[in-house]
Amino acid sequence: MSDTGVPDSEAKTTRFASLQIPEYRLLWWGGMFIFLASQTQQIARGWLAYDLTGSNAALGGVVFAFGVTSLFAIPAGGVLADRIGKRSILMFAQSTMTAAAFGIAVAISTDAIQYWMLVAGGAVQGLGMSLLGPSRLAMTADLVERDSLTNAILLSNASIQMTRVLGPAVGGILIGIAVIGVGGVYYVGAALSALSVVATVKLPSGLPKYRSRRSAFGDLADGLSYVRENRELTRLLVVSLLIVMLGFPHITFLPGLVEDIYELDAWALGLLTTSGALGAVIASVALASAKQSRLPSLQIQAAVVFGVSLIAFAVVPQFWAAVVVMLLVGGGSAAFQALNNSLALAIADVEYHGRVQSLIMLSFTGFGLASLPFGKLADVYGIRPIMSLMGVLVLISMGIGVLWRQRIAPTEPPSL
Numbered sequence: 001m002s003d004t005g006v007p008d009s010e011a012k013t014t015r016f017a018s019l020q021i022p023e024y025r026l027l028w029w030g031g032m033f034i035f036l037a038s039q040t041q042q043i044a045r046g047w048l049a050y051d052l053t054g055s056n057a058a059l060g061g062v063v064f065a066f067g068v069t070s071l072f073a074i075p076a077g078g079v080l081a082d083r084i085g086k087r088s089i090l091m092f093a094q095s096t097m098t099a100a101a102f103g104i105a106v107a108i109s110t111d112a113i114q115y116w117m118l119v120a121g122g123a124v125q126g127l128g129m130s131l132l133g134p135s136r137l138a139m140t141a142d143l144v145e146r147d148s149l150t151n152a153i154l155l156s157n158a159s160i161q162m163t164r165v166l167g168p169a170v171g172g173i174l175i176g177i178a179v180i181g182v183g184g185v186y187y188v189g190a191a192l193s194a195l196s197v198v199a200t201v202k203l204p205s206g207l208p209k210y211r212s213r214r215s216a217f218g219d220l221a222d223g224l225s226y227v228r229e230n231r232e233l234t235r236l237l238v239v240s241l242l243i244v245m246l247g248f249p250h251i252t253f254l255p256g257l258v259e260d261i262y263e264l265d266a267w268a269l270g271l272l273t274t275s276g277a278l279g280a281v282i283a284s285v286a287l288a289s290a291k292q293s294r295l296p297s298l299q300i301q302a303a304v305v306f307g308v309s310l311i312a313f314a315v316v317p318q319f320w321a322a323v324v325v326m327l328l329v330g331g332g333s334a335a336f337q338a339l340n341n342s343l344a345l346a347i348a349d350v351e352y353h354g355r356v357q358s359l360i361m362l363s364f365t366g367f368g369l370a371s372l373p374f375g376k377l378a379d380v381y382g383i384r385p386i387m388s389l390m391g392v393l394v395l396i397s398m399g400i401g402v403l404w405r406q407r408i409a410p411t412e413p414p415s416l
Helices: 022-053 056-081 086-109 115-143 146-176 181-201 216-229 231-261 266-287 292-315 319-347 350-381 383-408
Strands: none
Touching: 022 056, 022 086, 022 115, 022 146, 022 181, 022 231, 022 266, 056 086, 056 115, 056 216, 056 350, 086 115, 086 181, 115 146, 115 319, 115 350, 146 181, 146 266, 146 292, 146 319, 216 231, 216 350, 231 266, 231 292, 231 319, 231 350, 231 383, 266 319, 292 319, 292 383, 319 350, 350 383
């Protein structure tokens, strides 16, 4: 194994190899349904929050609630994924998200909806995703061979990104239909979440191969010690935290950009979000058969593309130019995230997969927490300067990661 943690041997993997495994296909479809539900609700929630308040800070507040909940729930999700059956965790998380979507749909239908309900919905979604994420990725590692893990993760990421293509498009169309509207989007989300539960029922139990005799807090402390002792794993987790926390909040402020800068309606928000998701799908599928030895350099390239394209997205004057640039923003961000996950799990021992994935997911807690101050800055200085700042911070973060890696392995500098 090299200093990067990537296996020296190269397994020849076809682009869709993991989908030949029946159990993995069930997990893949379950993820498709739950993330499609999440994406259709996200565009509705952002549109409704801005409509109710007219504030970028309010948009950030909904995501902030997601982040606060995740801050506490993600570590618990990682520990549980390494202690009990992963199928049970997935079903609980998906059922909770189904109930939350249905509750908000009823509130909208009865004209009882208030902004605080959207904040509460963001918190519930944060809880569900916090429990679902570590177990889903840890189960992926259970269902496929280790040399096929990158392929499985990238195909899973491609399915998630496909929901980002379909979700905003469907959500934007449904919002614009008077008899359906925002409430109908939440009913659709509840139905899709229920389908994810049905797919999950047929999965293996996902019981851990190694039974821990420690307490839950003991397992959490052990996971943190394990990561701290592996310098490359620590580096990957810190770089992921910085880039996701400082770059991914751009998604939160797209409704304000569409309404205030381009002066367009919900269809434009759906198209812009769909463009980013389409770029993510293309990048994920293109990288699915990448050799393990190329992953570190591809990760760096993905972060550079993300940072540079985010700066370009912030300054382009025309909406249709922004749609084109958003392809690169989506492709770069998704590729970085998937490659970082693959590198981290390639290094980690199987009994730590749940806890390692939970630490990776803490990046999205940072994303949620950073959205509120970014939103306040956008209200004062404008959306364009703040999005440009996000792109610059992404590039600086990856630069720190490159220098850090050279310090760990000075004889093997990462090549671009």
